[in-house]
Amino acid sequence: MTIPAASLTDLRAMATSMAASAPVSSDLLLRVCDDIERRGPVARLIEDHPDTADPMFCVRLLAAVRWLDLSGLTPELAAHLRRFRLGTGDRADNDHTWHLFLQALREHPQQVGTALDRPVQQHQPHRAGALLAGLGLLAAPKVRLLELGACAGLNLHVDRYRWFGHDWQWGDRDSTVRLACTGASPGELEIVDRAGCDLTPRDPADPADVLILRSFLPPERDVELLELDDALALAARRGLRVDQADAAEWLDAKLAEPTGDRSVHTVVWHSLFWPYLGTRQQAVIERILSGAARRMPLARIALEPHTWSSPPRLQLTLYSAARTGR
Known part of the structure; x- marks a missing residue:
């Protein structure tokens, strides 16, 4: 299954609305959308999941990597986010964040797969x-x-x-x-x-x-x-x-x-x-x-x-x- 084009449009709009308050996450979500459209590594990872038609499915992907960060399984990513999470506007920082994001997905497939099965629960x-x-x-x-x-x-x-x-x-x-x-x-x-x-x-x-x-x-x-x-x-x-x-x-x-x-x-x-x-x-x-x-x-x-x-x-x-x- 693939993520519908309408869902990607909604996700891009969501990412844009997040840019001021969550610039790092906004950039990651936009890059995830780009990757899916060109059938990159993220698209290949999620394409067989039965819930890809869920408009919020890609939010699960960001939460999966955030779970790895909070669990202490990705110390390099955690250190990077602590330094750059407020956003500096530096393209190199965003490129490195994306590199570490992809690395986390590759190195922890079992934990990521489990996280992708969870419903979105943004419970503030x-x-x-x-x-x-x-x-x-x-x-x-x-x-x-x-x-x-x-x-x-x-x-x-x-x-x-x-x-x-x-x-x-x-x-x-x-x-x-x-x-x-x-x-x-x-x-x-x-x-x-x-x-x-x-x-x-x-x-x-x-x-x-x-x-x-x-x-x-x-x-x-x-x-x-x-x-x-x-x-x-x-x-x-x-x-x-x-x-x-x-x-x-x-x-x-x-x-x-x-x-x-x-x-x-x-x-x-x-x-x-x-x-x-x-x-x-x-x-x-x-x-x-x-x-x-x-x-x-x-x-x-x-x-x-x-x-x-x-x-x-x-x-x-x-x-x-x-x-x-x-």
């Missing part, structure tokens, strides 16, 4: 700030939070972080996870229950899973890596486990459970998840939500891109309990 805790903004718009005093594609469950701990807005603070005053947030204060709200599902959940208390999640952050993102480590440590202490389950089946079962309190608003939340579903799966989830709205106050808060290369947008959907007649 500051993404929960979008959830918080959506909860503020919803203005429900009590919330049951259900997350689809929850990964390690970091977004489910949104109220256990300390958030700093323009002229407000919110969350646990003593939290070790302290994050900046835009928008208005979410006001008074209580999360009375929380749960999440994922096809490949990660355990924040498992060092192997932590390493995998760290590998999906570009090496230039030092601050975000520290935030991720703090959030994973908090999640490990809390002990909340994400269920391994299909999203539609899990959601159907969860929404069949009564809250026992009509003042509790059930919120279904997901981020950078929806495009991975087929149109049939999306329609099934929409039907489940529409049906459940007859039994409980229900909303969906999503942070999703229109296309893979476009920035994600916050969406708040309120589901009505009204029945439609024939």
Whole structure:
């Protein structure tokens, strides 16, 4: 199989958007696209993988080499990235980075093959700030939070972080996870229950899973890596486990459970998840939500891109309990 031309176009757009904040990774992703188009060594490495049609497949490739770096298996690459990760604009530096990237792929085929089988899981805790903004718009005093594609469950701990807005603070005053947030204060709200599902959940208390999640952050993102480590440590202490389950089946079962309190608003939340579903799966989830709205106050808060290369947008959907007649 080969990577579709449309996916390469999206990847190039993504790489361009990363240039300011992650220049080394941006250049690597562009070179990967070039290599695939001319059927170079990277193309030959990945061409037999069954998931090459996945628009984000090449991100797995970058994460595979980042995993080798974090694991201590590529010390020369690690030393080089520490020196040049902020980007100097020197073509020779970028050429050497590419040389070391290819060398890592050649020297560790087994580890790279294992990494290519993993789904993309860019699980940054500051993404929960979008959830918080959506909860503020919803203005429900009590919330049951259900997350689809929850990964390690970091977004489910949104109220256990300390958030700093323009002229407000919110969350646990003593939290070790302290994050900046835009928008208005979410006001008074209580999360009375929380749960999440994922096809490949990660355990924040498992060092192997932590390493995998760290590998999906570009090496230039030092601050975000520290935030991720703090959030994973908090999640490990809390002990909340994400269920391994299909999203539609899990959601159907969860929404069949009564809250026992009509003042509790059930919120279904997901981020950078929806495009991975087929149109049939999306329609099934929409039907489940529409049906459940007859039994409980229900909303969906999503942070999703229109296309893979476009920035994600916050969406708040309120589901009505009204029945439609024939």
